[in-house]
Amino acid sequence: MTVFGGRRPAWRLWALAVLAVALAAPILVANPYTSRLSQLLFLNVALASAWNLIGGFAGQISFGNSSLFGVGAYATAMLWLAGVPPLLTMPVAAAAAAAYGAAWGWPCLRLRGPYFAIATIGVAEATRIAVNQFDPAGGASGLTLPIEQDAGGGALYVMGAVLALGSVLVSDRIRRSRLGLGLFALREDAQAAAASGVNVARQQVVAFAIAAALTGLAGSYYAQFTLYVVPEKVFGFDLSISLVLMVLVGGIGTVAGPILGAAVYLILEQFVLASLPDIHLAMFGLLLMGIVLFEPGGLAPRLAQAGSGARSLIRRWRRPGGTS
């Protein structure tokens, strides 16, 4: 596994992903339950991919991404209630979250490891408490959005698909870019990276601002399909933790890991939530322990390995006279 550069862009893979998402649309949108599931999956994929930019590529574990998600959700909710069409609030949500992320990322990203992680918890909790007290935004009871202007299942499906695929695409492009190379270098050794000319502070803030913009967009999307934002939910610590879990289970620092982790998380959540509410986090904790003990790289690298093994098996089987 090369972390940087790698082979030619996998156009066929991307075309296949778009095709699969498009073909699945009519089936998923027809049923309100599957429609909601697909929305949640798109949301989680976007959030986990964005988290991975700073947590995986730069190695800075953030427990504070809910603060960025909440800013995006509230930006859309407040502007929408002020009469702005929801779609037009999305760029504002992205910009507001990016600005907020850059503002607190700039000082906090000077810390590394557990110190950074603790600082992010502080920022996120402070943000949640502040919004709880902020009456123009509905305070602790939050904001309810007009149901009669609901975009409808089809539009929300398309919006979510674009958001999720776009986040993964951004992640893949950064992995192959100069920015990505600098992030990998500073993750491995910040002092050696600086000695090689990498502006460690700036690289991290740029990556964090991009992650924040994507997280803010996801928050805006969330506001548009739940039609209800409340500090305990959109600024909640649960949300931040769930992102860390998804990426660790799927495969930290990889492009495919967050997708896989988001899917596993959603399946587990739905499967267990139906029978035993609130046990899903414990289940996920157990899964995480298993991953850390037996597969520290996460599921994605192992699946890729299995996939290439299967491919070579098929190739050998297809080749005439290729019995060995």
Place this chain on the structure above:
Amino acid sequence: MTAGVPLLEVRGLTKSFGGLTAVRDVDLTLQQDEILGLIGPNGAGKTTLFNLLSGSLPRDAGSIRLRGREIAGSPAHRTCQLGLARTFQVPRPFLSLTVFESVLVGASFGRRGGGEAPWARAERCLRLARLLRRRDSRVAALNLAERKRLDLARALATRPYALLVDEVAAGLNPSEVKETVHILRRIHEGGVGIIYVEHVMDAVMGVSHRVQVIDRGRTIAVGSPGEVTRNPTVIEAYLGGSDGGGESDG
């Protein structure tokens, strides 16, 4: 137009850690096209001096001029981009990257210009450091000698005017030392000035044009390798010194 101006000119460089003065009022001059050896007993302050020059540590006092331009106070990444690169006493590899990617970091983020694509410069530096064969290996799979050469290649890829090399021969066997010294000469032939800190005397005396000796944070001798090895103060610092006869550092 920079003729006559030293490549690197250090005046009055000082650094204290609490009560210990690790580097005291050190002057140092690296001429264009020169390899300057820097030796001294353990704890003399050589690595601290490198950390000050490369911007990894803030200095207390003193000036550092690179090609006439004051660079003291610049952070580490800026110092590198201005053309003063370094290696580390213990190699600091980017463990999860490949050999090529590691050198590409230096080539992508170092001093700008040169009209050469970063990947092309990275390959050229790998060839010079005799690592091209290992291009796509994980850095974690390299042995010590290869990691030391990788540190050199990564620093060289940043297009430095001057290179600070810290104990690149330490811990290597004689044939590896020979190969590494050969690579240092090749780097120097490419027009890069080098300050070379080393305990392996054969290596540093063989390759240096001049040698500066540091003891307890101070310069005690400067001269040709021959002059320095005959200097009584130097012999005293290496052989005497530790019996506690001298004054203690305040």
